[in-house]
Amino acid sequence: METILLLAHTEPDGLLGKPALEALAAALALGGELTVGLVGGAAQLAANQIAGCGAARFLAVTGEPYTQSRYATDAAAAEALCRKAGAALVLAPATSRWARALPGVAHRLGGRVDTHATNLAIEDGAPAATRWFYRQRMEAVLTRSERPWVVLLDSGCNPAWSGPAGTAPVEAVAAEAPPTRTTVTGVQAPKADEQTIRPDAKLLFVAGAGWTKKQPDGGMHGAEAETLILGFLRAAKASLGGSKSLVDLSGEGQAVLRFMTHLNQIGQTGATPRHPKGLSTCCHGEEPHVVGWRFVNQRRAINLDPNCGWARGKADVLYVADAFEVMRHVNKLLGPPG
Amino acid sequence: MSTPLQIVVCGSIVPDPLQTLEPVAGAAAPSLKNEMMLPAILDPWAAHALYEAAHLAQKTPGSKVWLVSLGPKAKLQQVMMTVAQKVPFELVALDGSASGFSDSFATAAALAGAIAAIPGLDPSKLLLFGGWESASRGAGSTLQMVGERLGIAEQFQGVDQIAFREDGSFEVLERIEGGRHQVSVCTAPPAVLGWATGHLPEPRNNPQVGMANMRAILPALQRAKAAPLAAAGLRFHSVSLPKQQRQTRVVKNMPAEEIAREIVAWIGEE
């Protein structure tokens, strides 16, 4: 097996996050000699966290410029680590930080890059990556002869590495921070009680445009929809997804469901989150939406229309019913949020 | 903000998402069954990039927007008939594969070459736009490599907003984990911005804009150079459709309360 470099950046607490530990497990499973390359303000805490992983070396580029997620500095750090390690295969978790920086690094190294890999395994003696094409519509297994080959692994596809912490010897790698015209000024997040996107939730709750449409009684019930959905999210600790039709309505200033933004959109031009279960409500289940459910294992839907997309093999169970009524009862059963 | 902007949007065509896609194995790389017959659209996130570019250009007199597209010429022409009606831009076309199975490395080389050859483009003023991921390869790796080839190291991905300030600097909102945005300030172009959805709705068709655009688009298509994409060491071992067709249990006439109990029990299962 060829030599492997695992690239990981530290999180604000100085440790490695779950995606990095998953990528570490994937790297170890390949069986080649492993170097860990760390980027961050400091690296010792992170190296110690995985001291027992069996890596041959721990390299690190550290310093103030590397505390921030920014293309110029991240690319410089990753490039320096790749050059120092000289590994044939470079693995990294597909965090927003690495997804931004590493394709450019592959280019600088004269290598190639593949992103959103869901698996990396040895086939016929060589590493082969599995990834989806055409927005999760088809899955391919591919290899490359160019090296270095940078592969970004999607989170949620591998169990995270766990093992003994310790004290790891960290070799500092010098990387001159490049001049940059970009300053990271902060993070914009919804207020804690409006945070509806929870990547680690067991359940994805999807709301479709039906919540905002005229109902059988002839009226529209946006306010109740909002109360029911928020009540459910709190009680079930679910993550909220939306159909394009619904989030577009919010974007056009029709404040139907005020907490819905494009970030909630699931599907072709939205997200493809990973959750063990998903419950779709008032959403028709059209193909451009359902491709975003590729990694949601168990799926149920509530829709008034027995011929909606979900009925055609896209959900395990379709309840032909009024979602307002059902969710009122569901919320009652779940009780007030604790 | 009054300095005119030069915005190049990289965007190609993809099959209409309502179409059923089926892969077919090929000697070099897979392709889609009846690929040339499938109706196509402008790649959605690249389309958002184009609308955002046009919006910025409109607010800043003297600005210009180019759309650089690598795709089969005949299909590009079909798609341009619609896209041309949306916003003003000048097309730079490259005749080649828009397949998701082509290599982003080769695509980036072709795009960077075409951008570098645009007459009158000042690389120091360039804003390089595109979708943060395509709906074909879905890799999110092309723009970074185009940026590298053009020497631009101020790069942003998953962009939902750009706001110029009086001094010519601009603030960018990029999508990060957990439904949040990272906020950055860049002092000036050049920069690369890979767009997510942004904030603008799809513009209505405007036949006048369409006519003005088409006068230059047709010659641009005629001029389109062939751009063969080498995939040197890339080998596809398999490509397949997901097997998961579920046996949907359709539940009719169950009282809402009973459905609720079933759902709550299901949520609680490990």
Ligand SMILES: Cc1cc2nc3c(=O)[nH]c(=O)nc-3n(C[C@H](O)[C@H](O)[C@H](O)COP(=O)(O)OP(=O)(O)OC[C@H]3O[C@@H](n4cnc5c(N)ncnc54)[C@H](O)[C@@H]3O)c2cc1C
């Ligand atoms: C280029 C392109 C990209 C796209 N990308 C995406 C994408 O990323 N994500 C996405 O979601 N879509 C996407 N679409 C759009 C997609 O094709 C559909 O138009 C969209 O998903 C429909 O949303 P919907 O099901 O919420 O709304 P509708 O189609 O309006 O469906 C509403 C549903 O609500 C049901 N309903 C109404 N009232 C109730 C009630 N009381 N109880 C139960 N059910 C009720 C109705 O029966 C109906 O099925 C894309 C389309 C294109 C062309």
